[in-house]
Structure formats: C-alpha cells, structure tokens
Amino acid sequence: MxxxxxxxxxxxxxxxxxxxxxxxxxxxxxxxxxxxxxxxARGSATMGMGVAKHDGVGPLPGDTRDVQAVQTEGVDTSSHNGNVAWPTLWTSGVKWAYVKATEGTYYTNPYFAQQYNGSYNVGMIRGSYHFATPDTTGGAAQADYFVDHGGGWSRDGRTLPGALDIEWNPYGDACYGKSEAGMVSWIHDFVNRYKARTGRDAVIYTAASWWSECTGNSAAFGSTNPLWIARYNTEPGTLPAGWDYYTMWQYTSSGPTVGDHSKFNGAYDRLQALANG
Known part of the structure; x- marks a missing residue:
C-alpha cells in the first residue's frame, strides 16, 4: 500500500x-x-406561539361568560413582524396594539420603536408585553427589566398597562421546571413589582389549559389583573379560575397583515378607560 x-x-x-x-x-x-x-433561538418567542400547537384550532368545550356585544379589534406584534404597516391596520379597523418589548432579562425587540411609536402615531391605543421565562431569572427581576426597556406606563390616555405573556415554554419544559406553587409565586413576584414600579396592575396573557397545568388553575389573580385569554376559535371558552370575564381575547394567529388578532371585550370608550387606569 x-x-x-x-x-x-x-x-x-x-x-x-x-x-x-x-x-x-x-x-x-x-x-x-x-x-x-x-x-x-432565545428571544424569538412570540405571544401565542404555543396555542395552536397545544390547544389546536377549532371547537372546544367551554362557556362564553360576559362576552360584550360590542368589541374592539387589536393586534400584537414582535420582531417577527418587522416594520409594521400601521396605517393599513388602522384603516382595516384595528384600534389597539400590544408590542413585544422584552423576554427574560436578556432580550429586547429590535423593532420595538417602530412598532410601539408607529401604532401610537396612527392613532391607536398601545401597550407593550413581556415574554416570561420563569426558569432564567425571578419575577421581580424580569418586571424591572421590562419596565426599564419599554414596559412602563403613563397616564396619557393612549398607553395600556403592560402585559405579562405567561404560556408554554418554547425552549424546554412547558412549566419551566416549576411546581404549581412555584409558578404562582413567580407570577406574584412579577405583577407585584410591576405595580410598584408603574402603579398599574399588569394584564396577564395566558391560555386556560396552560394555566391549569402549570398553576393548578390558581384563582389568585382574577380580582386584580385583567385577563387576556388565548384561544383560536369562535368563542373564548372556559376561563381560568378567578376571572369571571376576559378583558381581551386573542382569537387567531392568521389574520391579515399581522397574524395575531384579538378583541377587546367592550367598546372603544372602555378601552380608553383601561388606558387611563
């Protein structure tokens, strides 16, 4: 050889x-x-990314407690949407928006300014949201990071209280490795610090099935924190314990222009009241 x-x-x-x-x-x-x-990749999580995967799309057993006859259309955005055509959305009837500001204590949305200011400039009432990662840092630390990077609130009549997006973990264990009691404690830490920093109770965005699995269907937040329920269907269905009505309902991830569309459970003047606190 x-x-x-x-x-x-x-x-x-x-x-x-x-x-x-x-x-x-x-x-x-x-x-x-x-x-x-x-x-x-870390930072790429978006509001509702686990809803269709875990809950599916279509009829599920459930009630429709306190659904108002008049509802107001809204959207949520993240870096996946890039520079959003806000005038087009406004013309289509969208009157409010939530923009992803942060995730964990390691990520900020590079398109935040265009999305947050752009929605405001066309006339929308807008707010920001934080994608929670309870396995990386504590609730209070993440609330601080959120407030310091776009999650604040001002009484200008056009700014909604910040929203905590707490749902399936796209990076690992669905409940972020926490017990039911541990998850409830983490959420308490977040919303308490957020209120201490801003004076407002944060909106809680979640899905009923995740809430049941990971918090034991806790009723601890229903009297303080507005509920933004995620369910891709023709009705919001059974709500998590503690809430007799929902404030917002994300009903689809396949809307025109921007995929995630939601309905505020009331007329525009009630949306303004939420912004004003």
Whole structure:
C-alpha cells in the first residue's frame, strides 16, 4: 500500500465512507434529529406561539361568560413582524396594539420603536408585553427589566398597562421546571413589582389549559389583573379560575397583515378607560 510522506496509510473509499458516516453521527448526536435542533433561538418567542400547537384550532368545550356585544379589534406584534404597516391596520379597523418589548432579562425587540411609536402615531391605543421565562431569572427581576426597556406606563390616555405573556415554554419544559406553587409565586413576584414600579396592575396573557397545568388553575389573580385569554376559535371558552370575564381575547394567529388578532371585550370608550387606569 502506498504511503504518504507523513507516514500515514492512504485511506481507500470504504474507509473514507466510514469516516464520513462517523462525522455525520457526531453532528446528529450533538444537535439531534429533533429536540434541540427544533428549539427556537432565545428571544424569538412570540405571544401565542404555543396555542395552536397545544390547544389546536377549532371547537372546544367551554362557556362564553360576559362576552360584550360590542368589541374592539387589536393586534400584537414582535420582531417577527418587522416594520409594521400601521396605517393599513388602522384603516382595516384595528384600534389597539400590544408590542413585544422584552423576554427574560436578556432580550429586547429590535423593532420595538417602530412598532410601539408607529401604532401610537396612527392613532391607536398601545401597550407593550413581556415574554416570561420563569426558569432564567425571578419575577421581580424580569418586571424591572421590562419596565426599564419599554414596559412602563403613563397616564396619557393612549398607553395600556403592560402585559405579562405567561404560556408554554418554547425552549424546554412547558412549566419551566416549576411546581404549581412555584409558578404562582413567580407570577406574584412579577405583577407585584410591576405595580410598584408603574402603579398599574399588569394584564396577564395566558391560555386556560396552560394555566391549569402549570398553576393548578390558581384563582389568585382574577380580582386584580385583567385577563387576556388565548384561544383560536369562535368563542373564548372556559376561563381560568378567578376571572369571571376576559378583558381581551386573542382569537387567531392568521389574520391579515399581522397574524395575531384579538378583541377587546367592550367598546372603544372602555378601552380608553383601561388606558387611563
């Protein structure tokens, strides 16, 4: 067999193929054919990204407690939407918006200024939301990060209280590795610090099935925090414990221009009242 100048034997085609397969196995072993390879990048989570996956779309058993006859259309946006065509949305009848500001204590939306200010400039009432990651830092720390990076509130009649997006973990365990009691405690820490910083009770965005699984269907927040319920259907369905009515309902992720559309449970003047506190 010929020998290279380095003294190593030349590899034939069969040996080369074996090395290639071994290398491929190492790559697959490091990323996996699923699991880690399918996990989105930190910071990329969006409001409702787990709703269709976990709850599906279509009829589910449920009630329609206190659904107002007149509702007001809204949207939520994140970096996935890029620069949003706010005049188009306004013309279509959208009157309010929530914009993702932060996630954990490690991410801010690079499109936040265009989305937050742009919605305001066309006449919308707007607010910001925080995607919670209870497995990375405490609730109070994340509330501080949110307020310091776009999640504040002012009594200008056009700014909604900040929203806590608490739902399925896109990066791992659905309940972020927390017990039901631990999750309730984390949420308490967040909303208490948010109120201490802004004077407002944060809106809680969630889905009934996640709330039941991860908080034990806690009724601890119904008397203080407005509910933004996520359910992609023709009705909001059964609400989490403690809430007799919803304030907002995200009913689809496939709307025109911006996918996530919601209804405020009341007329425009009631939306203004929520902004004014």
């Amino acid at each position: 010929p020998v290279h100048r380095s003294g190593t034997a030349r590899r034939g085609p069969i040996a080369a193929a074996g090395i290639l397969l071994s290398s491929l196995a190492l790559v697959l072993g490091s990323t996996g054919t699923s699991g880690a390879a399918d996990t989105p």
